[in-house]
Amino acid sequence: MGIGSSPGVLYDFGWYPGAMFKADARSRVIGEVFALKNAERLIAQLDHYEGTAEPDSAFRRVAVKVSLDRGGAIEAWTYELNVPPGRPLIGSGDFILHRRLREQRPLRP
Numbered sequence: 001m002g003i004g005s006s007p008g009v010l011y012d013f014g015w016y017p018g019a020m021f022k023a024d025a026r027s028r029v030i031g032e033v034f035a036l037k038n039a040e041r042l043i044a045q046l047d048h049y050e051g052t053a054e055p056d057s058a059f060r061r062v063a064v065k066v067s068l069d070r071g072g073a074i075e076a077w078t079y080e081l082n083v084p085p086g087r088p089l090i091g092s093g094d095f096i097l098h099r100r101l102r103e104q105r106p107l108r109p
Helices: 039-050 095-102
Strands: 002-012 017-021 028-033 059-068 073-081
Touching (some): 002 095, 017 059, 017 073, 028 073, 039 073
Antiparallel strands (some): 002 017, 002 028, 059 073
């Protein structure tokens, strides 16, 4: 479906991001939006991977309103941090851009 964003904040956990969504947030979390075939089965697998059934899981699945970059909005499932992060904030809200900028290396040592 493309790129979309939702009000919230994004944190850096190194190899992966963690988001917290709030309708009144001044910043946005940016990500890819997918339409799924066999959605129930795939979502069950993702829930298992993210450990959402565990009482002390770091993540929970939530529905958020997503503004699409091509226009319009939809409601989509995503995984949100279930615990306070204590990690660096990604100000751009875009983990891919953040990683690209973070991993840049100088041309000369």
